[in-house]
Amino acid sequence: MRRLSRPALLLAGLVALCAPRAAAAEPEVKLDAKSVEFFESKIRPVLVNQCYECHSAKSAKVKGGLLLDTREGLLAGGDSGPVVVPGKPAQSLIVKLLKDPKNQMPPKQKLADNVIADFEKWVAMGAPDPRTGGAGYKRLSAEEAKSFWSLVPVSNPAAPKVKDANWARTDIDRFVLAAMEAKGLKPVADADRATLVRRLYFDLIGLPPTPEQLADAVADTKPDAVERLVDKLLASPQFGERWGRYWLDLARYAESNGNADNNPFPLAWKYRDYVIRSINADKPYDQFVKEQVAGDLLPAKDGKHRDELLIATGFLALTSKPRAQNNPDYRLDLIADQVDVTSRAFLGMSLLCARCHDHKFDPISQKEYYAVAGIFDSTTMLFGGGGGKGAKGAGPGGIHTLSDGEQAMGVKDAAKTTDTAIAIRGDSTKRGEVVPRGFVGIATLGDAPKVNRAQSGRLELAAWLTDPKNPLAARVAANRVWQHLFGVGLCKSPDNFGFLGERVTHPELLDHLATQFVADGWSVKKLIKSVVLTRSYQLSAQLDSANEKADPDNVFLWRKAPRRLDAEAFRDAILATSGDLRTESPKGSLAPTNFNPRNPPKTTSESGYRSVYLPILRGAPLPESLALFDAANPNLVVAAREETTVPAQALFLLNSQFILGQSKAAARRLLADAKLDDAAGVERLYQLLLARGATSEEVARATAYVALVAKETKSTEAAWASLAQAMYSSAEFRYVR
């Protein structure tokens, strides 16, 4: 389960929502029956009827940043500052404005004099307000946004001075240690080499080291041993399969449309392979982003390169389309998905909230949303529906044709480009102002690039999304890398860098990483390498009571918190150790490509290929090994997965055909080695599965267990399979320390 940091939320000004009971904001004045009655009879009805239209959390457009629908909103005031000074009507803006002939509030009609007198009396009483809770929150104003942590330009801070200068290995360590020292925390001991090797294998390629690889790495005592191991793993083709899957979570990668008309996407796998290839090639991240947003508009060196660029735009076409029938919003729904996936994947922020109204929390106007929407409105999606038939309601068909005559999903510019009119309250049938295509103003970029009117604008959008001056691009990407190495990002809400998101725990460190990332040519591999070679990453998982007391959630990274293997790494590790893993990538898709769109078939985990290649059909249960272990929901842009522990997982490990088969395979593999006696067999299993030797107690326990099961089942294979299954089921196998 993901954790939210309390202080960050409090900082966000959400006191009303988050304050502990004991510390709930107490009203300035005593609320007695009389004052409550006064508020309820004289004040609240006026607020509701005269003010909420513009000053409630649910107003179509909150005016002046002022919310009057909660006590907290009232006390917080708006863009013009506080509106109520309890006890002092003459100094209270609300009273002034009720009377002010020029800036009178409410603007339509001056309130009756006796009503204004009620307000004066109420403020004089101390503004008693019995309202609690409600949906009050304050929107980040444009002015505040200029200094909001994620929106200020990325800085290049110098590494801080640390007391324990010997501890730090790199600047990253200095940032981490300085934060620890400020809290009185001390890093725990370093991880031992075998632990570190297992950690690196899983974190970089998602597979365990073989006993031989482990032994080699542990025996390598040269000073650059770890660095060479890291280089080797980063160069391995398995790296892209591990890190590509993270990207596919964000891309809501699926092999069918889902929703009411669940047509297969028989060509989606080409995009999957493109992602894996790109990550293995360490394609500069900015280039990777540009290709996915506007590959079709980029210049190509040759036919093959052109194919690659077209396949990349599959990112936009993987959307789950709603039924078009009786849905006047269909077009805007498709566009909304494009805007959402683009903004969340690349900017770590969703613009989607501004589809129907100005964003409630972040300074994104509805107008800006439609400026971006126009870019996608000027884009044609090429879904490449299954069986050659465009499904009912699936929208325009069409497909990219590649140089070799093959086809690919993707997008292209529409024959006629267009600007899009605001849909009032998101209703496509009620249109407002037509907004020229453009970008949102949250990222402090200076002059926004002008959209080429003859094109959709995706080319300029791609450039804007990857501009080194864009404060979100590199920060969001660097945070994701950190998240995949430490389990949580420095900002714990990797797809919400906005007002309601979490605040970054190590702002300078994140900026340092982002700056380095851009300076290193947006190389993801270099960034990963710089992180895993730190002492911070190489700490042990050991607990420490003093640290734990001060920082129970390890926010300040005083240890390397153990991580559960994700669904893919868990299954892949089982296959790898049973000997059943097929390391090559399959040609094409493992998903059925021809099925009833209303009833997609169930898919299984029964394949020797790595889990990234398992079939992903929307609207159908995922292969069990993925579904039970919190794999990404392919309908959603998933930036951080849930982590649950439930009996259904235990039952999968105890009873599923998959685990039984794999355990048998592991046993057969073991028994095929005639040199091994029982004790050596146990030792080998421990090396294979847990990347460590067995203690004498463990050998004794396991051999006794095997002997007992063998006697009962009259099968040596069954006995060893049962032991292997128990070890697959153990916490030690499932967690990386």
Add this chain to the structure above:
Amino acid sequence: MMPVVSRRAALKGASCGFGYLALSAMAAEAAAKELKLAAPNPLAVKPPMFPAKAKRVIFMSMRGGPSHLDTFDYKPALEKDAGKSVSGNGTPGDRIRGNLLASPFKFVKSGESGLPISDVFPHLAKHADDLCLINSVCTDVPNHPQSFLMMHTGEFRFTRPSLGAWVLYGLGTENQNLPGFVTITPPADLGGAQNYGNAFLAAAYQATRIGELGDNVAAAKIGNLTPATTSDAQRRQIDLIQAMNRDLLDRGGKDQAVEGLIDSYELGFRMQKALPDVLDLSKETAKTLEMYGISGKAAGGNGKNNKPAQAAGGTDNFGRQCLMARRLVEAGVRFVEIAHGNWDTHGGLKNRVAQLSGQIDLPIAGLLQDLKQRGLLKDTLVVWGGEFGRTPTGQGADGRNHNSAGFSMWMAGGGVKGGTRYGETDEHGGKAVKDKMHHHDIHATMLHLLGLDHQKLTFRYGGRDYSLTDIHGRVAKDMMA
């Protein structure tokens, strides 16, 4: 923190009627004890904070937002003023726009109490004297995912424990061989698993899910429940797993994740014996099946695509959910949620409300009847409701839009005053105006009926005591018998 209660102590408090199951659990416990594997049991029964009538909950979650104006909130003025144009009700984000739309259904004075209930619920209406219609429910946002999450977890902005998880945390569960919290065919969307999740509470408090909304309940299975080997052999294997896990805890120190894993094996082991038995409806008499609207013919769905047999108002699917719910609570499960929908009637209101109601009317009536005759209704809290209601104004000629400012739920059994209407909406039913029951108030009241003080049922997380109702919540004592 949780009191440490041994499994043996917990079993002593377990309900009867599961002799052999309890016995095998005890045998397992003895085995575990020999291997020094016994762990504190987070699901052990805990006494309520104060004496209470309700011991368990059946929550019927009506996904999509059922129209209160066509079911349980009788508004004569809506009929009288039909066609009149109105705009807004002053609550945030309201969608009340256009002309008032009269309900196409008649409300019938039902029971001795004369509660007005729409004629789409003829069977349920016979139990009017057991129902407390809550006509003043409201949530903050008239959007499905937010309101659905608020109704289930109190909050949509952050991941919070679900209502069922809180109840389980507060009271534990009576049968250690079964999950304490079961959800049958919850919607996969609208927050999905978050709606029955444990968030920061121990993993043991999340629900065990059976199928998902849209599944044919007759065929819905919990995967991998058939043991791969004999019970003794499997117990021995689990003991080995747990010994390895305890070694890890000894070496690495306290680790909630590993502890959760340990719990998951114990629960899984017991579940694979007990759960199939409880969910096996073939043990019920034909008369009982009939009472719930479970038809033998329709039992297998329509035979195609594994679709539930409820297309034309069929009662089989929800009947099964209701009967499973009864069997589960009878067996000692603390909290059972059963979902139904989709009640999102933007269009086709007349036909769809009639059809959806038809699917659940007889099963609910059967459930109430059955609970009563088994003496279970008095201490089982039955709750019916969706994430919001609908607008008094029409959306098109035959639809209603979302409305979270005022809608209806009902409760029965478990200490609730039957035959009553609690709270009121305005004359046209757009907004709760009297005895408002915000979702926090609903939660506070449900917890109170279970003997839990919503302000005291807290969990320390990240330096702060959290509760289901946050800093809100009002207990509606007037609803109580």
